Amino acid sequence: MGRILAIDYGVKRIGLAVTDEMRMIAFGLTTVPTPEIIAYLADYFQNEKVELIVVGEPKQMDNSASESEVHIKPFLEKLAEKFPAIPIKRHDERFTSKMAFQTMLDGGMKKKQRKNKALIDEISATIILQDFLKTV
Template structure:
């Protein structure tokens, strides 16, 4: 049995989350510089069995693609080329950054900790993955 890996793509950083082996709970994994993501994923996937990759799909309120989709498209092509045996799914990521920030507030993180954009990206990936699990 493999895990599901979620990706919250950003031009500077990519937030990652992963499920437990039973694919019931999403956990924040880390945040990686976008320029280093394929090196990180190659290493991670060589050590852990990943059966699906879920990539956040940014959409506008009217359900059309967000402007950031133009940056994600080339990433998706490379991702599919590097890991052809792993299916790639897309999942709506609207409001995940706001939800991540609210999660930080609710958990009592100090103001300095809430400014940590890498943590927001990791929490966003976790929210994307947990949402995906709820409908999968």
């Protein structure tokens, strides 16, 4: 069985999370500058079997698309073009950044660590993936 990879897309950087091979546990992988993501994923996919990509879907409270969706659509097209053998699913990512920050607080991280936006993106991707795993 292959892994599931989750993406928390951002204009500057992308948080990544992945499951174990049994798809039971989600854990943070890394954060990658957005312009470097396709090359990073190509390298990662050569070393790890990934059977599904889950991309966070930002929504407004009324379920309409968030303004950031305009940046995500071209990314999704490029992702599908470069990796056609790997299906892509979307998953609601509302409140993941706030939940990630709260996780950092609950974990006792120092103020300096909590300002690390890359870490917030990675934790957000992990939360997206954990929530997605509840639905499959």
